[in-house]
Amino acid sequence: MTADLTFTYKGLTKSIGLPMFKPIKSPRTFELVAQEIQEAILSGRFKVGERLPSERELSATMKVGRPAIREAIRTLEYSGLLDVSKGVDGGIFVTKPDSSVALSKVFSYLFRLGEISIDQLTEARLLIEKDIVELAMRKISSQDEYSGLEQVLNSALEKCRTGVRPRKENFEFHRILAQFSRNPILIIIDNAIMPVLYSFVESLKPSLEHSKLVTESHMGILREMKKKNLRGALEKVEEHILWFSEEFKKTSGSEAISPNDIRFPDF
Structure with a gap:
């Protein structure tokens, strides 16, 4: 869909068609992964305090590379939905976000x-x-x-x-x-x-x-x-x-x- 832009120069009128909307770019893979994990948490499939599957398991399940999984987890950790800890008892845990x-x-x-x-x-x-x-x-x-x-x-x-x-x-x-x-x-x-x-x-x-x-x-x-x-x-x-x-x-x-x-x- 386009919108007409009309202008006049030296007595001549010209109309050109301009797109009304910008092209939509596909989201990056890690954003789709983050959306999927976020939806799983908000829908109740994972409760506060529960451990998520490991990076390797998430990568295999979602069929995406581990860098995308890692970036998605980092994004959700920053937003307060996840907490990542290391060590024997470590892992990716669902947390209650502090607004x-x-x-x-x-x-x-x-x-x-x-x-x-x-x-x-x-x-x-x-x-x-x-x-x-x-x-x-x-x-x-x-x-x-x-x-x-x-x-x-x-x-x-x-x-x-x-x-x-x-x-x-x-x-x-x-x-x-x-x-x-x-x-x-x-x-x-x-x-x-x-x-x-x-x-x-x-x-x-x-x-x-x-x-x-x-x-x-x-x-x-x-x-x-x-x-x-x-x-x-x-x-x-x-x-x-x-x-x-x-x-x-x-x-x-x-x-x-x-x-x-x-x-x-x-x-």
């Missing part, structure tokens, strides 16, 4: 390109973390459920006393809080944002005193939640996020932080 990892990579690319500023991160956090706290308070049925958050904050305080910045604990607080919402979409988004937040924090090399203030702010949020004071908890969340934003603007001297030397959590 927050994939989303976090997108955020990290935007950060590297300078497309995410501290103000944009703050806006997103205000919307998401308030919803998380509200849902958590609605769904938590026992004070005992707060024990995980209390342990993390106590560990953070102990590190501060010994002169160590509680990097892991201050981020773990947000991860546990998101879990309390029992909403997988909010959990995925919050977990994806945390590495970007971590990048902002580490790029500015905050002091131990700053880490103490972050921990104390987290304790204030938890206190209001335990008192079942929703309004107070939401106010503490907003106060915490806005304070964090302003402190880092002062430290960086700019509303947008450079993505140079970006680092992500290794804990």
Whole structure:
């Protein structure tokens, strides 16, 4: 099928036919292999934790070369559907994909390109973390459920006393809080944002005193939640996020932080 393109030059009109669609290229062999394996997993033929046949067996079954099998497995491993381990008990195993990892990579690319500023991160956090706290308070049925958050904050305080910045604990607080919402979409988004937040924090090399203030702010949020004071908890969340934003603007001297030397959590 073609579309006519008409143009006029020196009084003469000319029409030429142009194709409406580009030619379709056949997918590469490894892409077809990846699609076949992916469909086998998503249709339930292979469950999470099950071992797939070996490269050699897959090659023989699908009648394609082992390089194509290897490339397909590498692609699915990167997407989070497969995990490849070596050794006596090694093999190709089906895993449950962590959607927050994939989303976090997108955020990290935007950060590297300078497309995410501290103000944009703050806006997103205000919307998401308030919803998380509200849902958590609605769904938590026992004070005992707060024990995980209390342990993390106590560990953070102990590190501060010994002169160590509680990097892991201050981020773990947000991860546990998101879990309390029992909403997988909010959990995925919050977990994806945390590495970007971590990048902002580490790029500015905050002091131990700053880490103490972050921990104390987290304790204030938890206190209001335990008192079942929703309004107070939401106010503490907003106060915490806005304070964090302003402190880092002062430290960086700019509303947008450079993505140079970006680092992500290794804990």
